[in-house]
Amino acid sequence: MNLIDIIYKKYKTVSIVGMAKNAGKTVTLNKLIEDAYDRDIILGITSIGRDGESKDIVTNTEKPMIYVPEGSFVATLAEKLDEGDAKLEIIRVTEYKTPMGEVVVGRVRCGGYLQIAGPQTNRGIKEISDFMLSLGAEIVLIDGAIDRLSSASPSVSEGTILATGAVISRDMNRVIEDTVHTVRLFSLESIIDINDKTVVKEIMEKEKIGIVDTFLNIQYLDIKTAINSGKVIGSEIKEYTKYVVFPGALVGKTLIDIISTTRLFKQVEFIVRDGTKIFISPKEWLKLVKMGVKVKVLEPINTLAVTVNPYSPQGYYFDSFEFLKKMRIFIKDIPVFDVMLGDE
Structure with a gap:
């Protein structure tokens, strides 16, 4: 072939x-x-x-x-x-x-x-x-x-x-x-539910970090980038949070800071547009996955x-x-x- x-x-x-x-x-x-x-x-x-x-x-x-x-x-x-x-x-x-x-x-x-x-x-x-x-x-x-x-x-x-x-x-x-x-x-696995996907697309188009709850309500965060903002993002994760959506890049430090801020991270799915937006080393990625971090994409x-x-x-x-x-x-x-x- x-x-x-x-x-x-x-x-x-x-x-x-x-x-x-x-x-x-x-x-x-x-x-x-x-x-x-x-x-x-x-x-x-x-x-x-x-x-x-x-x-x-x-x-x-x-x-x-x-x-x-x-x-x-x-x-x-x-x-x-x-x-x-x-x-x-x-x-x-x-x-x-x-x-x-x-x-x-x-x-x-x-x-x-x-x-x-x-x-x-x-x-x-x-x-x-x-x-x-x-x-x-x-x-x-x-x-x-x-x-x-x-x-x-x-x-x-x-x-x-x-x-x-x-x-x-x-x-x-x-x-x-x-x-x-x-x-x-x-x-990486993508979002399947059509309604969830529509909400995530809307956040991506606004180019703002968004937090989505189980009722698909959106909360936009007043920060320009996820880099060095992990603790701010983590403090906004609640018991009913379903997704945290990143329109731009996702780096390892952001996820580590979120983990250090809240124990609720395991119930949340972190969403990026596609795998090219993730900048995390292989070893750091495996460590985060073992800790229970779940990352999905809008489009594989x-x-x-x-x-x-x-x-x-x-x-x-x-x-x-x-x-x-x-x-x-x-x-x-x-x-x-x-x-x-x-x-x-």
């Missing part, structure tokens, strides 16, 4: 996100493009941010360029059209601007290498993806930007491929632990596959077969690929 087999005729928009810079995200994207081209699948390709430059502007290491085949649709920057050798027919100059220029959408008339770019917001990426689908793209691939796991959000794409690799740590077990933790956060992330990159730009690497085998032992329900090794 190829990576493309997991997607084709099942999902229209798929994001590729990396656990860290140089985790193999661009290699994964190139593999998907190659597989799609071999099967005459028309792609749309965009990015949150910019990708496709030959050198990594952060680490100054060589980067794999992105080859865009004839007939595909791409989003790029008008100012960067002359830097690649692909030939584009511009279809639309969008209203989206980045610090490096304005985003344009075009059809590839002559295949070649190109920098990929797109809007810097989830809403913008969704709009560009829908436009490409309307032009005839069968699948839109969204290349996530540096450490922007938020591009895995269900508000952006129907499914996500997670790229992980040796760059995270010299310790293979640590890489596996961090990857398994991310996959778990992505697949549909993780379609995990890709592994055994090489690090720092010069060290893992045994490819051992790395792949171990990752598959710990991640059983989701396909794991080594696209560099060619394992499928």
Whole structure:
């Protein structure tokens, strides 16, 4: 089975996100493009941010360029059209601007290498993806930007491929632990009850921390962020509190402060939009779960596959077969690929 087999005729928009810079995200994207081209699948390709430059502007290491085949649709920057050798027919100059220029959408008339770019917001990426689908793209691939796991959000794409690799740590077990933790956060249980979900959505849209009781009454807290506000939140939890809703990020210290403030935390469910909003280490997460903390999401992330990159730009690497085998032992329900090794 190829990576493309997991997607084709099942999902229209798929994001590729990396656990860290140089985790193999661009290699994964190139593999998907190659597989799609071999099967005459028309792609749309965009990015949150910019990708496709030959050198990594952060680490100054060589980067794999992105080859865009004839007939595909791409989003790029008008100012960067002359830097690649692909030939584009511009279809639309969008209203989206980045610090490096304005985003344009075009059809590839002559295949070649190109920098990929797109809007810097989830809403913008969704709009560009829908436009490409309307032009005839069968699948839109969204290349996530540096450490922007938020591009895995269900508000952006129907499914996500997670790229992980040796760059995270010299310790293979640590890489596996961090990857398994991310996959778990992505697949957290969501709210099922339609009425509860409606109330939580309302709080998310207001972008304020909200406390919901068993009768679905909402109390909004007059604090801008949950960070360093755990004790304030904890003091507002009552015997009839059902949910505490966080529209933004949820960090470990917030939950620890809530726990230290009230014993009622075990009867409450803490709600975030999706797993990309949680910033808690694997060890801290397991500790909180054992203590009885329950975290749910408004929308779970549909993780379609995990890709592994055994090489690090720092010069060290893992045994490819051992790395792949171990990752598959710990991640059983989701396909794991080594696209560099060619394992499928």
